[in-house]
Amino acid sequence: MSKQELVVLGQADENGACCTGVAAAPLDVDQVAELAKVFKALGDPVRLRLMSMIASQAGGEVCVCDLTPAFDLSQPTISHHLRVLRQAGLIDCERRGTWVYYWALPATLDRLAAFLATSQPAAATA
């Protein structure tokens, strides 16, 4: 499911330049469904904190055991929020022994950024 958003977000032409932006043309019903899901995933304070904690991790990944203590929430609640981020294609994870390790998918964040930018996005000049 997480791959589907990657298609919608910042569709690239043969040069890798982003050609679909919020200010480019009115979105049709099919496009907004997937996009809205990604924005909705970020539209919660707990998930946005989790996203920033994971995306800013110097080592590239973070153990769920290092995320949970930052919140006054149960482990299942944190896991639910992480699942929403994962289903939106914003993060991915892998279980190793007792713990699950999470990492950000920067391509999704960058494509989301390119979608929102009304000025020329950085990706299009690369």
Next chain:
Amino acid sequence: MSKQELVVLGQADENGACCTGVAAAPLDVDQVAELAKVFKALGDPVRLRLMSMIASQAGGEVCVCDLTPAFDLSQPTISHHLRVLRQAGLIDCERRGTWVYYWALPATLDRLAAFLATSQPAAATA
């Protein structure tokens, strides 16, 4: 209320460069509250279509009378969604006679884009 997000989104240094991004550092509780509200505003299919219809308007603004026919929704429901976008600082409006006219606030979209971009944002190279 809409001005408050502009402070949080992509805080700029004295050179106007964006210095706060999702991958820069873990966000604190105060930062995420306002940011999550903006993402939540975009996290609805109807609002995302409205946002793209307004942001892509060639003339810069659009009459609510030209937005409503695109949806199978009542005028009060459309007005509610437009109010959420406005309260998030994404659009603004002005009443002229019978109708209300809406326009996008590209600075908010661009700051949101700079916040999400994990690579160097376009704004920082301007």
